[in-house]
Amino acid sequence: MSAEKNYPDYSTVIPTFRPSARTIWLKKRGLSPISRAQNRRGRAFASGRHSLAESLGMTISSILLTLLVLLSLMSCSDNNDAYSEMPPKVASFVAKYFPNYNVDSYTTSADAIHVRLKDGPGITFDKDQLVESVNGYGSTLPQMLLFDTLPPKLYSYLESGQNLNNVFAIYFSPKTVYVILLNYSLIYDNATGEIHQEITPPA
Numbered sequence: 001m002s003a004e005k006n007y008p009d010y011s012t013v014i015p016t017f018r019p020s021a022r023t024i025w026l027k028k029r030g031l032s033p034i035s036r037a038q039n040r041r042g043r044a045f046a047s048g049r050h051s052l053a054e055s056l057g058m059t060i061s062s063i064l065l066t067l068l069v070l071l072s073l074m075s076c077s078d079n080n081d082a083y084s085e086m087p088p089k090v091a092s093f094v095a096k097y098f099p100n101y102n103v104d105s106y107t108t109s110a111d112a113i114h115v116r117l118k119d120g121p122g123i124t125f126d127k128d129q130l131v132e133s134v135n136g137y138g139s140t141l142p143q144m145l146l147f148d149t150l151p152p153k154l155y156s157y158l159e160s161g162q163n164l165n166n167v168f169a170i171y172f173s174p175k176t177v178y179v180i181l182l183n184y185s186l187i188y189d190n191a192t193g194e195i196h197q198e199i200t201p202p203a
Contacts, residue, residue: 082106089129090115097145135169146170151177154188157195 031108076111082103083091090113094103101117108114112132113125120139124132134141143164147155150170154177158164163181171178177188 086115087113087129090125093131094123095150097142122147131172133169133171136167138168140165141170142169150179150188151188151193153193154179154186154195157186 037060085106086094086103094101094115094117098117098120099153101120103115104118104120105116106114109192111127113127113129114122115125121137121141122133122135124134126132134145134149144160145166146164149172152156158167158179167179168182169180171180175190177190179186179188185197186199187198188194189196
């Protein structure tokens with residue numbers, strides 16, 4: 001008769017589990033698998049929120065840019081319509097000496113053509129489209145305009161007095177050329193070439 005074998009009682013043994021390398025790595029960094037998953041969800045949410053904000057920002061910028069382009073095109077269209085109504089010499093004069101201005105008004109009469117630029121000079125031409133006057137309405141006139149339209153002696157006189165940047169208006173007549181400066185005016189006699197100076201009357 002064989003002896004009875006005594007087997008250990010495992011009913012009271014508490015099973016132990018060895019943590020995985022990933023769990024050990026997370027615990028060393030104060031994290032857990034659950035908290036790491038939460039962090040991932042948080043980052044995903046934040047990333048989505050930033051992407052949405054960026055998309056909205058780009059959309060608003062695109063809309064603003066489109067509006068600016070449309071307004072610019074409308075302005076150019078209106079300006080082109082005004083230019084198309086002018087006689088060729090008048091349009092060429094305005095485009096050459098005042099290229100950065102839009103036309104505010106263009107009117108004609110039996111013996112004159114008047115062009116007023118927006119926030120800029122007013123120009124009057126005779127019936128043959130020759131310039132009669134240019135009034136800066138508080139702004140000085142470009143030097144190229146003075147060089148091209150004034151008699152050489154009058155231009156040199158202005159240059160010698162360092163007044164090329166101080167001309168506010170010019171008027172042409174068959175007998176004289178009238179130049180308005182800040183505090184005085186010059187009258188040029190077309191027949192004799194003499195230049196007279198007088199005090200500019202207050203506006």
